[in-house]
Amino acid sequence: MLTALRRRPRTHHFHSSNRNGEGVALSFIGSALMLDKLIYEPKELAYLEYEQWLTSEYEQLLAAQAAEPLISIDRARNIGVEREWELYSFFAREEVNAPEDIFIYVDDTGNIATFTEEERALIAVWERGDPYPLPHIEGHHMQLVSHNLDNLELAADPDNILLATSSAHLEHLHDGHYHNLTPEIYFELNMTHDERLERTLAYAHDNMTVSLREQLIYTGGVSSALFVTIGLIAEYYKLSQVPRPWKQKEKILLQKGISYAVMGSLLGGVGFVTREILNTAFDQLPDDLADAVFMEILALNSSFLAVTLTSACIKYLRDIRNGKTKADAQAELKRLAMVAAAEFIAFQALGIGFDFVSGMFAEALMPDPTGFFIVARAIYFVYRIFNNRELEKRSAVQCRELRINHLYQQANLYLEQKAYS
Structure with missing residues (x-):
């Protein structure tokens, strides 16, 4: 009886979160929020102030000379x-x-x-x-x-x-x-x-702002650090419930940390490269075909789609390796792909102000027990009423903020699942 118990196959726990942990590294919590808010935007603001000052001084000098x-x-x-x-x-x-x-x-x-x-x-x-x-x-x-x-x-x-x-x-x-x-x-x-x-x-723009190479490094680094932090916290909670020597736990945490660092960098890089490729492609379009706000939102949401799909593929390979049947793994992959597509459509519609389309796709394809989209649409509706003059520009900002809040909620859900798994 004891032998039979010892040989009992290990039960695998598969979580159905549409972020699966890798999504926590999705990187507008990491790359967009921290890069844009803490690094990129302050530098851009400093440059814009310099540009305004220099242009004004230059024009005043020319005007004085002309007089x-x-x-x-x-x-x-x-x-x-x-x-x-x-x-x-x-x-x-x-x-x-x-x-x-x-x-x-x-x-x-x-x-x-x-x-x-x-x-x-x-x-x-x-x-x-x-x-x-x-x-x-x-x-x-x-x-x-x-x-x-x-x-x-x-x-x-x-x-x-x-x-x-x-x-x-x-x-x-x-x-x-x-x-x-x-x-x-x-x-x-x-x-x-x-x-x-x-x-x-x-010359000032090149020196005062963040280059593409620096943005990629920051994105990968921030995403990696975030993913390692969240992943190791979850792993620590799991290991704290297992009666093993601390040396073994340290080794496991080290291995997991390296894995999370690579994964976070990969996912952050995928999102960044996707957005930059699309932005470069959109820059080639004629002005009458390329609405700047729409293209910015499309590039932003496409980067999320790319990272989410990459995460889903990684989960598929991991599920197969951990013993899940191919049919079940494929079904899970398909489900995550559908959720990713639904998110893309919903957030794209939300970002450009199509609340009805956003709500329709969100409710039909994205089960939302937290009520996130109900609150988001209500906030956005009020937002549109009081900011109608600059609706298009502000829609892009609103879309980004809602994405960040959504990912934050998903990260919390993921941590809770890990803690009780």
Whole structure:
């Protein structure tokens, strides 16, 4: 009798949660919530504030320059060079932090060069009325003033100025005589100040915000850490009820931790890559076919769908390995796939404001004993009434928040199942 009891096959417990633990790593609790709210959005906000400030300062400077009276062609010629230095000084300011490659001039060999850090420091503190910051550098009018004597605006236009050394000014920009036209190649190499502004903003965006590579690393890391934490808590509860030496439990927890870390990184990466692929594809669509809000929500919910389906496939393989029949495992896989599809449709409809469609799919295909969707639709209905003017933009935010809350509930349910299994 004792032998028979010892040889009794182990009973396997299969939980039917549509998240199955792997879903806890789904990562807008992890990647979206923590990445967006704690890392990505603050950096984006800082950049947007910088962009607004820099654009405003730049436009004010241009407006002040445009308000100057142009009395004569000779005065306009000098004003054009002064404006060029003034704009260079603006971009050289420390708080602007412009990239080095916008500070160009023509050197003695006729090539485009960039000013050194020391030269940029002198330019940054220069003010109108002072001698030019670099005495060996002159301002060259690309469209010759002598050929446009009645065009005061052209003579005073800083975009018509190219800085050069004294030698290069004569030998290369005028080909040995000041009445010779500027060689065409220098028109291609010169840069307008609007282009300098664009390059400065792009440079700041790259430095102030999170790159795709960093986002992927953060997503995988956060998802992995979250999955390991939740998974090990659940495993600890299970092992605390088993009379085993603590050394054995430590070994099990270590093995489980490694498994959870890999799984969390995989699922977070799947969701992130799916969203980025879709966003890249949507960017290629014509503007009249791609509604920005709809595409953002579609990419967001598609990433959830990809992670959920990946989780379901992993569970299928695990169930087979743990002894579940192939037919039962396939039935469970099919059920989870249907739930994933229902969630995708429901949240997509909810995100763009189609409450009726969202509710229909949620109630028909997603059993919800917690009443989540009832509360969600009620909140969303009130939300629409008071925020109708910006409905589309705010629908995307609402969809994301509801997803996070839903996953949080699922995580709690999962922990409860693990604790009592």
